Amino acid sequence: MALLLAIRARERSSTSSTASGHPLTHDRLRAAERDSANWLTYSGQYSGQRFSRLAAINRANAGQLQIRWIYQLRTTDAVETTPLVVDGVMYLTRANDVIALDAETGRPYWTYSHPLPAELALCCGRQNRGVAMLDGRLFVATLDAKLVALDAATGMVLWTTVIADPRDGYSSTGAPLVVKDKVITGIAGGEFGIRGFIDAYDAATGARVWRFDTVPGPGAPGHETWAGDSWKSGGAPTWMTGTYDPSLNLLYWGVGNPGSDWNGSQRGGDNLYSDSVVALNPDDGTLRWHFQFTPHDEHDWDATQVPVLVDAIRDGRSRKLLYTANRNGFFYVLERETGAFLLAREFAKQTWAERIDERGRPVVNRGVAPSPEGVFVAPSANGAANWWPPAYSPATGLFYVTAYDGGATFFSGESPHVPGEMLLGGTIGEEDPTPDGVSAVRALDPLTGARRWEFRLKPKSMSGLLATAGGLVFGGSIDGYVFALDAWSGADLWHRSVGGAVLAAPISYAVHDVQYLSIAAGDTIVTFSLR
Amino acid sequence: MTKRHWLLALLSLAILVLPTHVESRATATDVSVGADLFRSSCAGCHGRNATGARGPDLTRGTFRHAGDDAALFRVIANGIPGSPMPGALAFHSEPAVWQLVAYIRSLNRTLTAPEDAGDPAAGKQLFEQRGRCLTCHLVDGRGACLGPDLSGIGRGRTRSSLRLSLVQPNAEVDPAWWRVRLVDRAGRVYQGRRMDEDTYAVRVLDESGHLRTFQRAATRSIERIETSTMPGYQSELTPSELDDLVAYLTTLTRP
Numbered sequence: 090m091a092l093l094l095a096i097r098a099r100e101r102s103s104t105s106s107t108a109s110g111h112p113l114t115h116d117r118l119r120a121a122e123r124d125s126a127n128w129l130t131y132s133g134q135y136s137g138q139r140f141s142r143l144a145a146i147n148r149a150n151a152g153q154l155q156i157r158w159i160y161q162l163r164t165t166d167a168v169e170t171t172p173l174v175v176d177g178v179m180y181l182t183r184a185n186d187v188i189a190l191d192a193e194t195g196r197p198y199w200t201y202s203h204p205l206p207a208e209l210a211l212c213c214g215r216q217n218r219g220v221a222m223l224d225g226r227l228f229v230a231t232l233d234a235k236l237v238a239l240d241a242a243t244g245m246v247l248w249t250t251v252i253a254d255p256r257d258g259y260s261s262t263g264a265p266l267v268v269k270d271k272v273i274t275g276i277a278g279g280e281f282g283i284r285g286f287i288d289a290y291d292a293a294t295g296a297r298v299w300r301f302d303t304v305p306g307p308g309a310p311g312h313e314t315w316a317g318d319s320w321k322s323g324g325a326p327t328w329m330t331g332t333y334d335p336s337l338n339l340l341y342w343g344v345g346n347p348g349s350d351w352n353g354s355q356r357g358g359d360n361l362y363s364d365s366v367v368a369l370n371p372d373d374g375t376l377r378w379h380f381q382f383t384p385h386d387e388h389d390w391d392a393t394q395v396p397v398l399v400d401a402i403r404d405g406r407s408r409k410l411l412y413t414a415n416r417n418g419f420f421y422v423l424e425r426e427t428g429a430f431l432l433a434r435e436f437a438k439q440t441w442a443e444r445i446d447e448r449g450r451p452v453v454n455r456g457v458a459p460s461p462e463g464v465f466v467a468p469s470a471n472g473a474a475n476w477w478p479p480a481y482s483p484a485t486g487l488f489y490v491t492a493y494d495g496g497a498t499f500f501s502g503e504s505p506h507v508p509g510e511m512l513l514g515g516t517i518g519e520e521d522p523t524p525d526g527v528s529a530v531r532a533l534d535p536l537t538g539a540r541r542w543e544f545r546l547k548p549k550s551m552s553g554l555l556a557t558a559g560g561l562v563f564g565g566s567i568d569g570y571v572f573a574l575d576a577w578s579g580a581d582l583w584h585r586s587v588g589g590a591v592l593a594a595p596i597s598y599a600v601h602d603v604q605y606l607s608i609a610a611g612d613t614i615v616t617f618s619l620r
Numbered sequence: 621m622t623k624r625h626w627l628l629a630l631l632s633l634a635i636l637v638l639p640t641h642v643e644s645r646a647t648a649t650d651v652s653v654g655a656d657l658f659r660s661s662c663a664g665c666h667g668r669n670a671t672g673a674r675g676p677d678l679t680r681g682t683f684r685h686a687g688d689d690a691a692l693f694r695v696i697a698n699g700i701p702g703s704p705m706p707g708a709l710a711f712h713s714e715p716a717v718w719q720l721v722a723y724i725r726s727l728n729r730t731l732t733a734p735e736d737a738g739d740p741a742a743g744k745q746l747f748e749q750r751g752r753c754l755t756c757h758l759v760d761g762r763g764a765c766l767g768p769d770l771s772g773i774g775r776g777r778t779r780s781s782l783r784l785s786l787v788q789p790n791a792e793v794d795p796a797w798w799r800v801r802l803v804d805r806a807g808r809v810y811q812g813r814r815m816d817e818d819t820y821a822v823r824v825l826d827e828s829g830h831l832r833t834f835q836r837a838a839t840r841s842i843e844r845i846e847t848s849t850m851p852g853y854q855s856e857l858t859p860s861e862l863d864d865l866v867a868y869l870t871t872l873t874r875p
Binding site: 176177178189191193194196197198199204225238240242243245246247248 | 758761765769771813815816818821823825829830831833875
């Protein structure tokens with residue numbers, strides 16, 4: 090029987106060609122959970138769960154995973170891309186390039202290179218995290234803050250739209266999200282005194298349809314949470330990709346830190362909507378609700394992690410929930426129709442808050458604000474978690490996140506705002522001077538926020554995760570391992586050294602009925618399968 | 621060194637002194653020898669007809685790095701530092717370089733049209749209507765992706781080379797637009813644009829717009845088609861209509 094199956098598998102994989110299929114419509118995007126052979130959006134599906142229903146690779150055979158192909162990106166930039174896979178074609182990004190590969194062999198169809206100006210204001214190097222796709226068009230947001238639409242078959246430019254002026258510190262690094270006929274994109278530049286926003290563009294023409302300012306202007310609700318003119322350079326960037334609930338027609342997007350980062354004295358108030366998740370109507374960009382995790386943040390705790398949308402039984406009834414493991418060290422559960430706060434619990438070391446009160450607002454400890462002499466606070470500026478995306482498995486009901494128990498010394502200082510230049514308001518000292526800095530993949534029970542298991546990583550790692558119906562959680566480490574954990578127990582079932590830092594999250598897809606696992610590591614894309 | 625080469629060497633000195641007076645002294649033989657040299661040493665980057673490929677079009681008569689024949693000689697002889705353009709003196713004698721100059725100078729006398737010929741507005745109409753160029757080409761996102769994006773075609777292409785492409789589409793086909801015809805083991809035939817190929821596989825954009833990979837081992841035959849799918853407009857359009865079309869194409873200069 091096993092032999093017969095093997096022969097059939099070989100017959101399938103020896104067919105003469107792979108071919109792309111029907112167009113990627115909005116209806117297909119809505120049903121991405123069931124389209125398990127493909128990875129259609131940044132998070133694989135609108136819910137942001139990063140859960141693959143493919144189970145050919147599972148707990149019983151994960152130990153037999155082998156490298157199938159490697160694609161060399163030949164770059165010195167950090168690779169943070171999550172590829173899309175649509176009907177046998179993989180679309181991925183380098184810092185300013187889009188590349189189409191045959192997903193079965195890893196060989197190239199085409200490359201698009203976006204011309205960049207010589208000078209760019211970037212806080213953290215040149216990165217791009219991926220593309221969005223609709224109806225044969227790819228959308229990429231570029232380091233010089235443009236949105237470009239490409240023909241997916243040829244890589245030819247269909248339109249280019251200016252999102253913002255890069256000379257003022259704006260840049261784009263996140264993968265856009267397509268909702269209906271619109272391309273939604275955020276903006277980066279929170280360390281450059283920008284004023285953040287979330288934009289929607291017409292997928293056909295590139296015309297901007299709406300803009301939601303994450304720092305409200307004069308007259309808008311929330312403007313009063315910024316002292317004086319501080320709103321003009323308030324930061325609150327939106328550099329990660331959001332999620333979408335078609336049943337509520339609501340878009341969920343995480344918002345980053347207020348500027349300046351470590352000196353809040355010039356921006357008295359809560360500084361909405363920095364460090365918040367906002368729920369927007371994707372048709373017109375109006376705000377339905379917001380929830381701020383860290384009011385008046387002075388520790389750079391962006392809330393940009395992908396918000397994970399889960400329907401689950403809670404308090405005896407089925408509820409529409411939003412899960413997120415915030416950079417500030419707390420795991421939150423919100424009701425996502427109204428934004429009502431349901432739960433917060435520490436998932437990593439934190440020393441800044443005594444507790445989170447019944448409305449979800451932190452009760453902040455004394456003496457944690459950065460000072461000229463320096464104050465040690467956990468988490469560090471890099472956070473208890475960060476942009477690297479978490480995963481959720483409907484099979485185990487567990488939320489998986491790469492977490493870090495560590496802190497740093499925060500120093501405040503003065504820095505006047507000069508457009509296009511950094512606005513930090515201080516510095517951070519050496520991270521984690523204590524020996525107890527622990528990095529781990531943690532499985533949380535969303536009902537209580539309790540830790541079910543952890544898999545410790547050394548050195549500190551920052552990889553995104555993938556959960557699968559095969560009972561696996563895939564991730565990677567900064568020192569170049571890719572691993573598969575038992576989603577129920579956290580047991581190490583398989584690991585391979587690929588020799589390059591894993592920062593992004595893995596994906597899974599299938600071509601000719603063979604399941605693949607693919608991940609960016611170092612300056613390569615590595616793809617595994619059972620041989 | 622032969623007598624003729626001595627003569628050319630002397631000629632070159634003369635040109636260095638009086639560059640504008642000497643270019644007409646190149647003989648038909650010099651041009652012909654230069655053409656042979658060009659095909660063996662330069663066509664790889666500049667195209668068989670010098671209309672440009674990886675390197676720039678050399679048929680337009682004006683050059684970014686060479687204002688006169690002496691400067692053109694220096695560029696060919698020494699190359700352009702910081703660019704892929706090598707110096708020809710590493711491989712060829714000075715007289716041979718002058719023959720290359722003679723050949724390149726001869727090019728822009730064959731297909732020239734007055735710089736102000738044609739009406740761009742009329743050309744745009746021809747392009748979009750009777751010529752049906754948007755059926756295959758893209759201009760600023762309008763049209764189709766079955767041929768090259770023409771949004772910036774007016775940059776670095778002369779009227780003469782544009783005209784040549786219109787009347788003789790097969791004169792110079794960018795390898796990026798070559799096509800392939802494959803027959804698989806079952807006898808099924810596939811045609812499409814050749815996106816990429818290697819030892820083991822050919823990657824194709826097929827006629828229904830799908831990207832496909834064909835393993836060579838699973839095909840019966842693979843034939844490369846290096847001709848253009850574009851019709852020639854020699855008989856379709858009058859000379860003045862060609863002027864209009866060319867005039868319009870020169871206005872397409874998106875970076």
